[in-house]
Amino acid sequence: MALSASSSAQQARQALADRLAELCRDAGLTGSDLAERCGWSRSKSSRIMNARTPPSAADIRAWCKACDAVEQTADLIASLRTAEGMWVGWRRMERDGLKRAQQARLPLYQRTRRFRAYSSWLVPGMIQTQPYTTAALRAIQKRRGLAVDDVAEAVAARMERQRVLYEGNRRFAFLVEESVLRNGLGGAEVMTGQLAHLASVASLPHVSMGIVPMAADRERWPAEGFWLYDASQVNVELISGYLTITQPGEIAMYAEAFAELASLAVYGASARRLITAAADALG
Incomplete structure (x- = not known):
């Protein structure tokens, strides 16, 4: 352990x-x-x-x-x-391939009504396009040297999980660092499609899409990516593994961090301008 x-x-x-x-x-x-x-x-x-x-x-x-x-x-x-x-190293979690790891989280998503997600690395999985997810999981499969190549099946599992974004009485708040819009994952064509999808998702009435602009004088620095599921659980994706947090005091700390980062973010037309600028930079 x-x-x-x-x-x-x-x-x-x-x-x-x-x-x-x-x-x-x-x-x-x-x-x-x-x-x-x-x-x-x-x-x-x-x-x-x-x-x-x-x-x-x-x-x-x-x-x-x-x-x-x-x-x-x-x-x-x-x-x-x-x-x-509560703490699972990636090697252990993905020893049987990527598909099972994607499927294992589905029940948690189905029972959650309020989602809050912050990412400083990638677009959150719930709002990824299929080509973006394919590029991300293919990179993970190669970087970690996974013997099982089930990327296509894992992508399908993540796309199936995204159904909760459109079903039931749920609320979603997504925060991403501006650098996520410009990381170039999958190449220009993949990123162009992903950025267009972000703009589309941001227009949904039950979705809040915030982008934390790059700034020289910000007081709250970027953090590791994390998800808040209602007020009952936090999952954190670290370089070494996957952390599950259920202690109320710790959950409150992540909720506070989310609120601080959300206060730095821009929304609506300002967020769309950042998305458009990132798309324009792709040429």
């Missing part, structure tokens, strides 16, 4: 460690007793109980057996998987 800076992930690890320590106490065992029963070093039991080392599923099975609590094994392993899922 990779460590991350997120207190959501850390608290999930700590909660699992506390439950394991409680099992040990309820069984009348010390950490040394448990280590002896499991055939481990004493330090391993201590590291697990203090959340310094995450247990494996096999460790949890051995722990529950040593504590005569085999009936709790499945529940504790489920807690382990939840904690692991």
Whole structure:
């Protein structure tokens, strides 16, 4: 289980460690007793109980057996998987290809009613054109050296997910840095089509499209890309992996960052002028 800076992930690890320590106490065992029963070093039991080392599923099975609590094994392993899922490295997430990673997020999109997305790298996936998505996912497939080439299937899954933009009573707020309009992903033809699509999406009554202009004197610098789903979850895409945040305090921090960035953005006719300028620069 990779460590991350997120207190959501850390608290999930700590909660699992506390439950394991409680099992040990309820069984009348010390950490040394448990280590002896499991055939481990004493330090391993201590590291697990203090959340310094995450247990494996096999460790949890051995722990529950040593504590005569085999009936709790499945529940504790489920807690382990939840904690692991809060931070997922790209290699692990995409080991079976890109399609599954795209499909896995669909239920979250379907149950969300208020979306807020900020991106400093790419156009958010929900408002990408098919050629832009193809270029983005093809670049990921090559850069990460993925053995499975399912880019076409992954693109189709993302296009299917975009249906939520037009269905149900949902609201969307998108913020992108002006540099996103000029990153040249996929070449001039792809970018021209993508910029036209942004202008079209911005006209939808349930969509807010903000562009943060490039400026020499801005006080709030660009951040990593993130999505806010209602007020219940944040997902952050980092270079190394995918972070899921569920702690209310952390969610509030991202909501505050979104509001600050939104205050720097331009909308409506001003946003369209930036889109047009970026399109004109493509020639």
